Amino acid sequence: MNAEIDATIGPILQVYAKQHGVILSACDGDEPGVQMNLVRWVKGMGLIPRVIGNIKGLQDPYRNPTTQKGFAEKWAQNPAMVTSFADGSKISFEQSIVANATGFKVLSRGMSRGQEYRGDIMQIGKIYDIDQVRELGGVIDYVVGTPLTKVYVLAEHEDPKQQTYLNLYKMGEGPLYPFFIPYHLVHFEVPFSIARVALFRDSVAPPLAGPVVEVCAVAKRDLKAGETLDDYGMYMTYGEAVNAQEMRTSRYLPEGLVEGCRLRRDIKKDAVLTYADVDLPAGRLSDRLRAEQYRHFTGDTWLERWLEQPHSSDSLALAH
Template identity: 30%
Template sequence: MYLAQVLKTPGVHLVAIADLSPSRAMQNLQRVGWNERQYAAGSIAEALKHGTTFVTDDWQTLTTHPEITIIAECTGNPIAAVEHCLSAFANGKHVINVTVEADALCGSMLAEKARSADVIYSLAYGDQPALACDLVDWARAAGFPVVAAGRGHKWLPKFRESTPETVWEHWGVTADQARIGGMNPKMFNAFLDGTKPAIESAAIANATGLGVPEDGLSFPPGSVEDIPTLMRPREEGGALERKGIVEVISSLRLDGTPVPYDIRKGVWVSFEGDTDYIRRCFKEYQVVTDPSGRYMSSYKKWHLIGLELGISVASIGLRREATGAPICFNGDVVATAKRNLAAGEILDGEGGYTVFGRLMPAARSLARGHLPLGLAHSLKLVRAIAKDEPLTWSDVIIDQASSAYQLRKEMERRLANTA
């Protein structure tokens, strides 16, 4: 999606693309309107000389070249993403991390490594976490106490058990439509089964300082105009366990019927009119509030994903300002058994057949030794795990040599020492 926009953006040169399959990358360039004169498989030097885009399968060529300023990490693979980010930082490059799975895994350490290298680490504008951070920043800068923030989602409890084989029947497209559109069933299933909302909620919490619900996301259903009423504390008639947390609002009622004017594709912030004067302002301007007139919300109903990524590029390139970045580690996403798992089975990560991601307060996750979802790829189980049981480090055989494992453990040790 960004490739479809970048040629129309003045002042930006997409120098190079690294892909496991350069031929597939070139096909995607053609698919979004590039012509063959605009890209090549020559070299970065030629691309810089002629204003073209170099396509390669060697990612280190991109992270080490001195004339490349910003790296967009968009593999979707958290283990690879950590390695790419660290290499970019070491070579003085800013990073836009589209791979939010890596941010949920060890984002606060990635941000710290970037600061140490005097470069910028940023969430990707267009994805919901960065957009939610933007709304939270707006509310706080305007002087409003933030009650909650988050995103929308199409959710029913039964979706938790969905696999790549069942995703399309729930998603709303046919298997043929998905195939023609190049839609990856495992990736889309990570959204459907609640994993991606957990990951993105963790990213929002860690970039804003908001907390996470003690028992995980509850997905209350509601429309855009229901947000001020839903996103207030339970003792005041809302769905929040307390003020100052993240949550996700469902576009489906529990009986499966759709909520009109939903926030499924968008983000929102709920905030408080904490004085009589401000509540009178709400009333005078006839904004939608909860019945008490105390709580209001702002929202962006749509996110356009890669079509909006240029905002991060411009923000970093011109302002040296991230579009959202971790400032703490409040929320963790824990690998949880999607079904009864047997000893010897191999975990298949986000959106697969074996595990889903559950949002949990980071302090609880670390105290109990839970396995972060971002590392639950190709790991062998050493014991049987019951359905809905969170996994722990001791339940798997893991490669301790990976940069992702080492950075996560460095973050855990640092937090333990701080505590």
């Protein structure tokens, strides 16, 4: 149940899991598992998923442990964890796992950035351009506010006869038919995952291969050179889901690895942080695994070469 690890270095950890004959799995009950179960059910009926969505009650990228202290205390939760829910970081990690398990992308960095949709879930397909999502093969997204729903899948059917039956069965006229689940019960559902792994060696949401969507770090406030970044769900950064190609070519700093990075320069609020903006903590295994992940899946060795160099102001350019 660690979406941050799964979204940041999950693909390379899956490589090691297979080499050692063990199962690395997400879990039922958490949103990625709930969404993937729904995707499989929809595909099993012969439909083609086009949008896989999550739903939030609140989205404010500037929330922090101070603003969330009261809510955290009320429910005996960790304020930083609650903040990662509120500022959009957690949902970005979760949707990245789903993207990597399906090959779906984001329409743009940040997904829909918390656009509100408080209408009928049966009409939610109208907010998407079917041609646009078809062109991408499918997208992951989230909205804020839809009542009595936790996750949704919008799918189409190519057979006119089956389209008629879907309309008859109160699913609407399409082309995107909505399927949804109104809850996720977290630890209550985790035993299903244990059974799937133990009995069937079945991973709940494994990546297809390398990353398709990742989570970049964005400044939550104006940041100053010399400051050391705190962790996600804290005061300095929030995460946004971004297509892996943009993440790699722009050298974005992953939100999952921000803690302990020292800023080389000032960063404006809402600017995306890059590797060129920071000095990494020395000797982190997570950085080496991330560099190996790039090389293994793309052949790109820039991060490995950069990690080997003294971190001068132009070292990123030299690695590039």
